[in-house]
Amino acid sequence: MKFFHDKKKMRGYKEFLYILPFLILVLVFSYYPLYGWIYAFFDYQPPLPFSWDSFVGLKWFKMLFQNKSYAKQTLQVLRNTFAMSGISFFFSWLPMFFAIMLNEVKRTRFRKFVQTATTLPNFISWVLVYSVAFLMMSNTGLFNSVGMGLGILDRPIDFLKSNEHIWFKMWLWLTWKNMGWAAIIYIAAISGIDAELYEAAKVDGANRRQIIRNITLPCLLPTFFVILLLNISNFLNNGMEQYFVFQNSWNREHIQVLDLYVYNLSTSKPPVYSVSTALSMLKSIISVVLLLAANTMSKLLRKESII
Amino acid sequence: MKRKEKSLRADRRNKIKENSLLDRIYDIVNYIILFLYAFICIYPFYYIFINTISNNKISESGGVIFYPKGIHLQNYIDAFRIPGLGQATLVSLSRTVLGTALTVVTAAFLGYMFTRESMFKRKLWYRIVVITMYFNAGIIPWYLTMMNLGLTNNFLGYILPTIISPFYIILTKTYIESTPKEIQEAAECDGAKVLTIFFRIMLPICKPILATVAIFAAVGHWNSFQDTLLLMTQEKYYTLQFLLYRYLQSSQSLSSIVNATAGSSEAMLANAQTQTSIRMTVTIIVALPIILVYPFFQRFFSKGIMLGAVKG
Structure with a gap:
């Protein structure tokens, strides 16, 4: 009996050994970098060796909010981050709306065509999106040449080299890239709705608007709620790629979100590694807290966790 | 009694008629919006593509919008010299x-x-x-x-x-x-x-x-x-x-490099590389693999997998 037990245990250890190399990879690339957070507490000058003499405590964290020029930057960056995430958050019902519109189309081929066409931009990198934007919207682009040709514009406008409506423009590009893809979840959810519900409604003489309002929409709300919560937990994580490729000296003031600011700090001359690390550390911690809060909310309201 | 029933039926018929008219208007608007949205999503790629295979002079003056003009493949041949x-x-x-x-x-x-x-x-x-x-x-x-x-x-x-x-x-x-x-x-x-x-x-x-x-x-x-x-x-x-990003940032010199190494026959001069033509060609080269395999992998986004992904 004991032998049998040990054998089973042995098998468990052996299986663990199989996954050990992969666990080491995870430790090296996901956990080990966390050690770098200590640079946020030191006055670290890259070529010099690291020493305890340069320990500065919370100096960089305080500087982000107290030093005048830094505080101004921090405030500006926070405003941009909140504005861009806020606009996306406010319009997060759009993919659901699009999915409902698509579901109303009875011709399968047209529906397939729209779905295929609108998901394509999601698979294109941000660099390519910028390239498309450049070829459409710059002063030599399609928009200007057509506008000039038709006499609507009297001189070319470079839409990319301007600081106007930049938050809204960034949201538009984000929506162009992502909305078709984001709608797939809702399309799947719609196809999962019990067909009997629709039939019963039709027998009762409900019209289309009533069916959408009383059946489709309520069935989609749980999915929408999960997406909304995930959006909240990602409020600070806009990612930097989109804003990095679109940034230029005209729009920097309004395009710099937290992720981009962290990058720009670390590549500025001279680089301010410590401040950048302090900021990204703060951001990570707040994001995790937001995620946990969103999760708790989901557990309270839906009795189901999202992570 | 009969009269009442009759009027009720007529009433209902009118209502259905009204509904079907509304439905049709709704359908038309719906189709138009969806078509425009799909158009906005794919037209840029089409526009860039037809410009890369059009005569570069016509393309430069903004003359290629719906279909290619003066088709040639010189841009893609020149791309090897980038x-x-x-x-x-x-x-x-x-x-x-x-x-x-x-x-x-x-x-x-x-x-x-x-x-x-x-x-x-x-x-x-x-x-x-x-x-x-x-x-x-x-x-x-x-x-x-x-x-x-x-x-x-x-x-x-x-x-x-x-x-x-x-x-x-x-x-x-x-x-x-x-x-x-x-x-x-x-x-x-x-x-x-x-x-x-x-x-x-x-x-x-x-x-x-x-x-x-x-x-x-x-x-x-x-x-x-x-x-x-x-x-x-x-x-x-x-x-x-990354290369595409760099070209977008600065492609003045690039067109002159490519043109300098090209021959100087008449056909080539007509299609001499401009900043825009190089940008467009590289854009298509970078996007092509995705656009080509895209229709094939559409079918994999089946609902089961996506629903699993929602939670993950």
Whole structure:
């Protein structure tokens, strides 16, 4: 009996050994970098060796909010981050709306065509999106040449080299890239709705608007709620790629979100590694807290966790 | 009594008529909006493509909008002369192929291993892996780690950090859990070892989910831009995406380089490279692989997989 037990245990250890190399990879690339957070507490000058003499405590964290020029930057960056995430958050019902519109189309081929066409931009990198934007919207682009040709514009406008409506423009590009893809979840959810519900409604003489309002929409709300919560937990994580490729000296003031600011700090001359690390550390911690809060909310309201 | 019934029927008929008229208007508006949206999504790619195969002079003056004019392939032939493009294509292709293969096999293997209840402390390891989705050390700590490991200016810097992807592991694990356990148990009764079961049974069973993972991983690798930006300073490690970004930032000199090395026959002069023509050609070259395989992988986004993804 004991032998049998040990054998089973042995098998468990052996299986663990199989996954050990992969666990080491995870430790090296996901956990080990966390050690770098200590640079946020030191006055670290890259070529010099690291020493305890340069320990500065919370100096960089305080500087982000107290030093005048830094505080101004921090405030500006926070405003941009909140504005861009806020606009996306406010319009997060759009993919659901699009999915409902698509579901109303009875011709399968047209529906397939729209779905295929609108998901394509999601698979294109941000660099390519910028390239498309450049070829459409710059002063030599399609928009200007057509506008000039038709006499609507009297001189070319470079839409990319301007600081106007930049938050809204960034949201538009984000929506162009992502909305078709984001709608797939809702399309799947719609196809999962019990067909009997629709039939019963039709027998009762409900019209289309009533069916959408009383059946489709309520069935989609749980999915929408999960997406909304995930959006909240990602409020600070806009990612930097989109804003990095679109940034230029005209729009920097309004395009710099937290992720981009962290990058720009670390590549500025001279680089301010410590401040950048302090900021990204703060951001990570707040994001995790937001995620946990969103999760708790989901557990309270839906009795189901999202992570 | 009869009259009342009659009027009621007429009333209802009117209502249906009204509804069907409203319905039709609604349908038309719906079709128009959806068509416009689809058009906005694909027209830019079409526009750029027809311009790359049109006469460069007409294209430069903005004359190519709906169909190509003066078709030629000189732009794509000239593209071979763009310095660095060949090498970047090679880097992009090899990282996509190698990275995708490793990611897929790893996701399958870990997804399978994490379903084996006999494993020592299975749940703990699974949590340790999955939780990495939700935090991030930040750019500087990550860069310093990569530098310490010697992965800056090193092709492996593209591959090693991307091998483990918690999201794909969750997808495969969920999929395996939905398949009947009896197959595995039967194999075990026949004395098959863990690895034998994995290669002979699990891999074939998981084909549909692995195809999906492969597509996502490949698109991710092909589109990846940030790692080049952070890790690579030597030109021989540049990817196509990064090169395209650099061309967009400065392509004045590029057109003159390409034109200088080209011949000077009349046909070539008419299609001399301009800034825009080079930008467009490179854009199409970078986007083409995705656009070409895209219609084939559409069918993999089946609802089951997507619903699994919502939670993950």
